[in-house]
C-alpha cells in the first residue's frame with residue numbers, strides 16, 4: 001500500500017495521516033478544538049523539534065466553528081434578487097446562544113435575510129439571503145462578507161468569511177462572435193474553454209487553430225466534452241450560428257453532439273459528429289432568449305478525444 005509522507009508544519013508538528021498539513025477544524029479552533037481533533041479514529045501526534053513560546057496573556061477567546069458563504073450562481077443579475085447561503089457550524093463543545101449571522105454587501109446593494117438562532121454542538125445554522133445589486137451596477141467582481149457572532153458558555157465569539165461574485169456581463173448590442181463576448185459561466189471537460197483556437201491541452205491558450213475536416217476557422221470556441229458555455233443576451237439576439245465538429249487534432253477518435261439551449265429549451269442539436277466528419281452548420285433561433293447555453297456532449301460513448309470546435313460561432317443581435 002502506498003503511503004504519503006506527512007509534511008512538517010511550520011511549527012514542526014505533523015498531524016499523522018495528513019499529507020497536506022490541512023487539519024479539519026483546526027483553522028479556527030487551533031489546539032483548543034479537542035473535540036474535532038480527537039474525533040479521528042486512532043489519532044495521535046508526532047512532535048519533532050517542537051518549541052514552546054510564551055506569548056503572554058490571551059486577549060480573547062477563539063471561536064470554534066466554521067462559516068461559509070455560498071452564492072447560488074457565479075454571476076448575479078443586476079436589479080434582481082440573487083440567492084446566497086451562509087452556513088454556520090458549531091464546533092464548540094457546548095450549545096451556542098444568541099447566534100447572529102450578518103451578510104454585508106457592496107454599497108448600494110440590498111440584502112434580505114434573518115440569520116439568528118441557537119445551535120447545538122455539531123449543528124448548523126443555514127440562512128438563505130436575497131441579494132440585489134442595483135440595476136445599473138457595472139460588470140465587475142464584488143465581495144460579500146459574512147460575520148457570525150455568538151456566545152459560548154457566556155463568552156462572546158466571532159467568525160468571518162467572504163465570497164466573490166460577478167455581476168452579469170453586458171449583452172451584445174450588435175452581431176458578435178461568441179469568442180469576443182464575456183460569458184456568464186463555462187464548464188469544460190479538459191482545461192478552460194479556448195477563444196479562437198482549439199481546446200489543446202489543459203492549460204490556457206495552448207490549442208492550435210480551429211480546423212474541422214480540413215476547413216480552418218479564424219474565430220470560434222475550442223471546447224472539450226462535456227462542455228457548457230453560458231451567454232447572457234437579455235433578449236437582444238435572434239440567431240446563433242456555428243460550424244461545429246471534432247477538431248482535426250483528432251485523426252480518428254472522438255465523437256461529439258453539439259446543442260444550443262435557450263432559457264432551458266433546446267433550440268438546435270447536431271448529429272453525432274466524429275473525427276473524420278466535415279464541419280456541420282449548426283443554426284438556432286434564439287429570439288428573445290435571456291440566456292443561451294452552448295453544449296457539447298460526449299455522444300454517449302465517453303469523453304475521450306472529444307475535442308469539440310465551434311467554428312465562427314456568432315450571435316445575430318441588434
Ligand SMILES: [Ca+2]
Nearest residue numbers: 199200201203
Ligand atoms: Ca487549453
Ligand SMILES: [Ca+2]
Nearest residue numbers: 255298301302
Ligand atoms: Ca465521445
